[in-house]
């Protein structure tokens with residue numbers, strides 16, 4: 001099959017499926033202009049005082065909160081980005097009742113911005129932030145538009161922490177078990193914009209026992225041999241065919 005035939009086949013599977021789950025990685029957001037954490041010129045290769053993996057760790061957050069926030073506000077502010085065609089078409093499929101869930105490794109909140117409701121954010125979200133003392137909720141604007149070097153709770157003065165899974169922190173059990181249940185019960189699973197090498201993406205896909213496994217990625221993945229359809233193209237090119 002050439003690429004055009006593959007994209008037609010994708011369209012046909014989507015038309016015929018009423019229980020679709022989408023599992024997305026960084027590649028979904030790069031088409032909105034958000035840098036991929038792990039790509040050659042992504043976030044992890046940009047210059048900073050410390051390696052990003054160290055800054056984005058729990059122990060660094062606790063020990064060097066001000067440094068953490070300098071980096072965080074500079075590099076992870078997704079408020080200025082907009083959903084792309086993939087986010088928009090996925091929200092539309094959900095509204096039509098065909099798509100049951102979006103599972104994402106991204107923390108930028110762009111699926112919600114596009115209108116998706118049922119989103120499992122494995123690594124948390126910059127849109128949610130909590131006071132470490134009294135647990136009061138704060139939106140992303142409270143962090144990114146905050147002039148103070150460390151955002152503090154306006155009620156108790158406690159430090160506000162993003163609800164993002166940092167290195168050394170575990171994933172949220174409810175989110176993971178919810179994602180597994182959606183994958184295990186899906187008829188069609190679309191895995192997109194991830195090489196499936198990073199935990200927990202690789203493990204979660206193994207729960208799928210439905211009919212159609214579709215992989216859309218620019219490069220090969222370790223699950224290509226198990227998929228019914230593998231498309232090596234940009235996500236926008238593929239999703240634009242959905243009406």
Ligand SMILES: [Zn+2]
Nearest residue numbers: 131134153156
């Ligand atoms: Zn508080």
